[in-house]
Amino acid sequence: MRVNNLIPNWLKNYRRQNLPADLTAALVSGMLLVPQGLAYALLAGLPPHIGLYASLLPLIAYAIFGSSSAMSVGPAAVLSLMTLSALSSHAAVGSAEYISAAIMLTLLSGLFLFAMGLLKLGTLSNLLSHPVISGFISGAAALIIVGQLPALLGIKADGDTASVKLLHVVQHLPEAHLPTMLFGVVTAVLLIASRIWLPMLLFRLGAPKQIARLGARLMPMFLVLCAIALVHQLGLADKLDIVGDIPAGLPQITVPDFNWNMIYRLMLPALIISLLGFVESLSIAQALATRRGERLNADGELLGLGAANIASAFSGGLPVAGSFSRTAVNAEAGAASPLAGVLSALLMIPILLFFTGVFSELPLTVLAAIIIVAAAGLFDFTGFIHNWRYDRTDGLAMLFTFLGVLLFGVEVGIALGIGLSFATLIWRSSRPHIAVVGRVPGTEHFRNVLRHDVETQKELLFLRIDESLFFSNISAVEDRLLSELKRHPDTRHLVLILSSVSRIDGTALERLQQINKDLRSRNIHLHLAEVKGPVLDRLSRSKLLEHLTGRIFLSSYIAELALQNETKQPPAAEGAA
Amino acid sequence: MRVNNLIPNWLKNYRRQNLPADLTAALVSGMLLVPQGLAYALLAGLPPHIGLYASLLPLIAYAIFGSSSAMSVGPAAVLSLMTLSALSSHAAVGSAEYISAAIMLTLLSGLFLFAMGLLKLGTLSNLLSHPVISGFISGAAALIIVGQLPALLGIKADGDTASVKLLHVVQHLPEAHLPTMLFGVVTAVLLIASRIWLPMLLFRLGAPKQIARLGARLMPMFLVLCAIALVHQLGLADKLDIVGDIPAGLPQITVPDFNWNMIYRLMLPALIISLLGFVESLSIAQALATRRGERLNADGELLGLGAANIASAFSGGLPVAGSFSRTAVNAEAGAASPLAGVLSALLMIPILLFFTGVFSELPLTVLAAIIIVAAAGLFDFTGFIHNWRYDRTDGLAMLFTFLGVLLFGVEVGIALGIGLSFATLIWRSSRPHIAVVGRVPGTEHFRNVLRHDVETQKELLFLRIDESLFFSNISAVEDRLLSELKRHPDTRHLVLILSSVSRIDGTALERLQQINKDLRSRNIHLHLAEVKGPVLDRLSRSKLLEHLTGRIFLSSYIAELALQNETKQPPAAEGAA
Known part of the structure; x- marks a missing residue:
């Protein structure tokens, strides 16, 4: 590939009048990227600042290779959960070995994605039916929520499965740490309320409709800053679990540890993560492309996501994909080209250089609340009802995938879902009309x-x-x-x-x-x-x-x-x- | 089930004029059952007389529950190979543990078959496409032939895979034991020659066409008796590997050893053996039913084969199924009802009571020759050519199943075949015309x-x-x-x-x-x-x-x-x- 080819078409043909819209979109989605980056890194069992690193180079890499005009790539909730699930059987969460495994996992899934893109295997996304994808995401959302409850309430709760964990949380509820719980629950309630009522409120106060909707999307960042200010003012830093020191400065390029045994064991999880990240991103990009009347190039998406994950591996190691919530915000704010993504990535540079100190006093319970509210938005109840009504087998595939994820974890759940999709296909064609x-x-x-x-x-x-x-x-x-x-x-x-x-x-x-x-x-x-x-x-x-x-x-x-x-x-x- | 129900319909409505035909068929196929029973037991790594035991009660059990009029159930080459493959990783061939595992394997596959019959899962046979079945049987035949070469030539040859074993045989060919080789190779040559030329020769000598064909089928028994006479006359019993003492008397009803660990480990092999035994038997019975204008009941076949295997487990432990060669003989000899099978089973009684001594001096190389010639008949070259011409993917599925069996063994081979069948189905329907x-x-x-x-x-x-x-x-x-x-x-x-x-x-x-x-x-x-x-x-x-x-x-x-x-x-x- 010649260097000239690395300058993407959208940049060569960039129309200057799009700049204001792209800049606005970059600012808004960047404001969402910071709290989500911190939160999803935490969800993946990694130090929070890795989430900020994963919001810099990967976005630029995606803009070079990817094909969607307004998809926001970066840390994503379901992928972080899958990372935690894949790595926690491999090393203790937080250990140096864990981090180096995360880097390798990210690198491998990036390489898989890029290779699939070169081999033009974009049709692989057809392996998963919509009911299975949506059952999987709903199941993962439930796991995420249950997993964050202890952090939200300040409870120490163990348990392998979601139901055991939930039981623990309920049993230990009386021991909940009051300040933690207050911060967490209030944040969660405000986030939910702001999603429902804030746009209308702002609109009634005279803000144009679009501004009102976007304003509500700044709420997570606003709440994060409020929480930090409160903790600082009230001197609560030693009473609450906080993010702690974040190293200032840009991500160092880290070369992954080549350990063949580790590579061998991470191969399958990396494949699953890359496939799912791809399918999820593709369905986001697809919805967006349809709305904008654009054609999507699935093989281009593979290259873009592959490059983004490889970049993420070299700068810290959190797998990245398209994000539902940020893409919606980005599109709504008028992102006209991938430049919006690049600009929001560049926004991370001053934050990483000068403002990391600000986030050190951020209570973890606030991040837990952000994760929980984001995950709650991933549930697909109406999809289930639709599927069930239209075609019982689709509804059952969705239900079983959901239950599979909930009871046996993400890997088994997704395998069950794919198996079910194909079993249905085969079963139906073996009973011809x-x-x-x-x-x-x-x-x-x-x-x-x-x-x-x-x-x-x-x-x-x-x-x-x-x-x-x-x-x-x-x-x-x-x-x-x-x-x-x-x-x-x-x-x-x-x-x-x-x-x-x-x-x-x-x-x-x-x-x-x-x-x-x-x-x-x-x-x-x-x-x-x-x-x-x-x-x-x-x-x-x-x-x-x-x-x-x-x-x-x-x-x-x-x-x-x-x-x-x-x-x-x-x-x-x-x-x- | 009332006792009256256990008397099968064919017996209630038996027409006496069929008796001569059934009796002839019983005699001819019984003459084939003795050498094949001894040989296939040996192939399964079991003492030869178990093969005779497996030719008694199982045939009667099949006649009660089964549905095919002339299928000859009993020891079968491919099933014996699969038994050896399943058990040899479990215990040393010939050990007491090996025999008790064989009994459990047979019991489990019998129970699986019977249960599938009760659940009316006869449609399970549709899991396997013809190209896959025929690729599997051809691969198994190749494994059987290579496996029997050392016994045929009197060579000690080891090796895990077929190719290594074949190489060993070729390298050690100069060390071949001459008398063993002579007995074996001459038997094999005579068997092949008699298949090709004997019917025509007998026909030219004035025998009616049908008698001529059936006469040729008696050749294995004839050669067995000749070999025994030669060994006895020339006093070669201590120079050759021979069958050795066979306990006289009817099979003792043995109660299988209930060892949960063993049961757990034999579950999957038993399932595969039962599925394959069923599919193979069904395709034999199907061909027969079509030729005779009868309707076949797949669920009835499951019950029949299940009962036969349960009976085999209690009388020694060699899995049984329909046999290609004996069924052909049985049908050709005019078997009009399952009574032919019952009568050929009853023929085992005098043999077990009075003539077991005769077979003690039978050289193993003769049995190896019988196995090799039978296996060679299972190759399906024309099927491969047909499949390849009609549909490249069918041809490839057959080839890969064949190679899978040859390179990785029967279990992996069949899994590969089933996987390929369905992958093709899915791949095709994902590229619609x-x-x-x-x-x-x-x-x-x-x-x-x-x-x-x-x-x-x-x-x-x-x-x-x-x-x-x-x-x-x-x-x-x-x-x-x-x-x-x-x-x-x-x-x-x-x-x-x-x-x-x-x-x-x-x-x-x-x-x-x-x-x-x-x-x-x-x-x-x-x-x-x-x-x-x-x-x-x-x-x-x-x-x-x-x-x-x-x-x-x-x-x-x-x-x-x-x-x-x-x-x-x-x-x-x-x-x-």
């Missing part, structure tokens, strides 16, 4: 006898197979075919309508040949109608056509005309009225 | 513009989607749709022909709604045509229909008529000449 059809009087159309008032003929049986024929469903097709022949004992001509059959695999072909042979011995002719071009091409390479007792018709209507002449029977009425 | 279609002039039929000479209209675009719409393929559909719109910039009405769409899942529905919204902003109407009943039912529960910018048409023709009136454009010609 087959309809006995007849002609709608006065037309050339053939429809299900059970749903339409159609004409059928005694000696002709028309079966429409609504699925490609595979090893997994050919038995079901054969069973149905034989039972229909039993119900229509006068059948002399069986016409299989293959309008929905896009493929016939070898196993199904073999069985069809056998069926053809069986029917011949029963003196029934087997015909095919509406065979698609690619299927016919393939069939002509087999022996089925050679031995077929009947013919191949362009359409069911032509088949009826031809066979009717042969049998010379008057039509009989059948079917629903 | 989509065609731009136009009307065949003078008809109501719409066909692919690339394959047919059809009429199209500038402002109407007809797209036929040849696959159900799922999370895994909706992105591909969307991409294609947008690129076709780019190629047809004058499009005002886009008609999606859903004749092949049997289902639309929630993810696809969401995206369709989004597409509908996008098209509205581009002033293009989205119409649906030929929507199937079940799909329409489900769509009417969603919001897509409510917001649809176009209409739903019964057929593409009706859509064209209606939309043509709206746009009022003369038709233009497009498509292949």
Whole structure:
């Protein structure tokens, strides 16, 4: 890649009139980036300032390689939870080994993403159905909330699973540390209230609608600063768990520790994290692109996210991805190009150089409150209701993924979800829909006898197979075919309508040949109608056509005309009225 | 279940005139059962007489519960190999622990089969495509042959994998034990020659065709007896590895050792063995039933095989299944009912009581030759050629399963095969076939513009989607749709022909709604045509229909008529000449 190619197109063609909008968006989303960065690093079990580091170079790297105009990349809640889950079985949270494992995990997932981008594997995102993604995110949100309750309430609570942890919290509630709880709960309540009422309040006070909405989004930063001021004024720094000293200065470029054993063990978690980070980011970017009428390039997203994670690994080690909340803010504030992301990253530089001291007295419970409120926004109740109503299996896939995450953790949960998606796909295609059809009087159309008032003929049986024929469903097709022949004992001509059959695999072909042979011995002719071009091409390479007792018709209507002449029977009425 | 129910229907309705045929079949297949039983027990790492035990009670149990009229159940080559593979990692071959593990393995797989039968899970056989089954059996046959070479040649050869073992055999060939090699190779050559030429020879000598064919099938027993006579006459018993003493008498009912740790470790191998034994038996029974015009009951087969394996566990412990070779012989000899199987089992009683001494001087190399020739018959070269020609992916699935078995053993091989089958299914349905279609002039039929000479209209675009719409393929559909719109910039009405769409899942529905919204902003109407009943039912529960910018048409023709009136454009010609 030549250096010139590294200057992205959006920068070459940058229109100066977009600058004010991009600058505003950068300021607003930067104000969100600081508290979220600190909070999500903490959630991942890393020192808070790593979250600020992860908000600098990765954003610039994404702007160079990525394709979305306004997606805000950086620390993200679900990814941080997955990082904690992947690393805590590897090393003690907070230990030097933990941090070096985090760097390696981030590097590996960055490399995976970048490699997938180079290999143009953007279609991998289709591995996950929406119900599974949304069940997963809801489950992760529940885990995040339960996990933050002890920090919010100042309780020491252990427990491997979410339910045990929740039980601990409830049992130890009387021992809650009052000042911690006050700070945390008040922050949480104010955040929720400000989400619901603040925009309306500001609007009524005379602020334009957009400004009112954006103003509400500054609330987390505002609350963080208020909490710091309060702690400082009241001298509470030694009564509360606080962030503590944050090293001033820009991130040092750290070279990851190459430990093959560690790399081997982190391979799978890194793959899962990269896949999920990608899928999550893609669905954010997709929604945004659709709203803006842009086309999204999934392979470009992979490169962008890969570069961002590699950059994050070299500057501290928190996996990054697109963030729902910040992207919404960024877009709303009018971000017109990736420059907004770059500018919000540059905003981190003065903060890291001069203002780290400010955040040292920030109580951890405030960060816990920010995490909890953000996670609560990830729940997808309406999605569940929609899915359940539209398609029970989609609803079940969502529910089981949610429960899987909750009961067995993120890795098992996502594996369960993917497995369920595909199991459903396979299960459905192994139970093909087959309809006995007849002609709608006065037309050339053939429809299900059970749903339409159609004409059928005694000696002709028309079966429409609504699925490609595979090893997994050919038995079901054969069973149905034989039972229909039993119900229509006068059948002399069986016409299989293959309008929905896009493929016939070898196993199904073999069985069809056998069926053809069986029917011949029963003196029934087997015909095919509406065979698609690619299927016919393939069939002509087999022996089925050679031995077929009947013919191949362009359409069911032509088949009826031809066979009717042969049998010379008057039509009989059948079917629903 | 009442005792009366245990008397199977075929026995209640037995027609006496079938008795001679059943008796002949029993004698012929019994003559094959003795050498195969001894050989396959040896192949499984068990004392040879266990193979005779497994040819008694299991056959009677199958006759009571099973459904196939002439399938010969009993020891089978591939199953014995799988038993060896499952148990050799568990205990030393030949040790008491090994035998007790074999009993438990057989019991567990019998229980699994019976339980699957009670749960009516016969459709589980659809998990495996024919190419995978045939790749698996060919791979197992290769493993069996390589595994028997040392015994055939009198060589001590070790090696974990087939290739290493083969290399050992070649390296140690000069050390081959001459008498062993002579006995083995001559037996093998005679067996092969007798398969090819003996029927014709007997036929030319005046035997009726059927008798000639059956005579050739008695060759293994004949060669076994010849070998025994030779060893006895020449006093070679101490120069060759021989079967050794076989305890006289009927099998003792042994109660399996309940060791939970062992049960836990044998669970998975037992499941795989039961599944494969079932699939293999079912395909044998299926072929037979088709030839005889009978209907097969897959759940009945499960019960029959389950009962047979439970019986085998209690009488010694060699897993049993349907055997290709014996079933062919049994059917050819005219077996008319399961009584043939029962009678051939009863034939074991005098052999076990009075003739076990005869077999003590049988050289093991003769059994190795019998195994090798039987295994060679399991190779499916023509199947591979057929699959490869018809469908490259089927051919690849077969090849990879074959190689998987050969390189990594039977368990990994079969897992690879199943994985491949489903991966192909998913991969194919994620790349749907989509065609731009136009009307065949003078008809109501719409066909692919690339394959047919059809009429199209500038402002109407007809797209036929040849696959159900799922999370895994909706992105591909969307991409294609947008690129076709780019190629047809004058499009005002886009008609999606859903004749092949049997289902639309929630993810696809969401995206369709989004597409509908996008098209509205581009002033293009989205119409649906030929929507199937079940799909329409489900769509009417969603919001897509409510917001649809176009209409739903019964057929593409009706859509064209209606939309043509709206746009009022003369038709233009497009498509292949």
